[in-house]
Amino acid sequence: MHYPHKVSRRKRVRRIGFRARMRTSKGRKMINRKRRVGRRVQVV
Numbered sequence: 734m735h736y737p738h739k740v741s742r743r744k745r746v747r748r749i750g751f752r753a754r755m756r757t758s759k760g761r762k763m764i765n766r767k768r769r770v771g772r773r774v775q776v777v
Contacts, residue, residue: 742756751764
């Protein structure tokens with residue numbers, strides 16, 4: 734069986750995790766936008 738490309742958890746978290754989002758201004762805006770909608774912010 735062919736398995737899809739598997740990214741390591743550490744790499745994934747460093748790229749799109751909560752801390753990675755908080756590092757940039759656009760990421761912070763995105764998190765605040767989701768919070769405003771009332772969505773629980775997904776921490777990878």
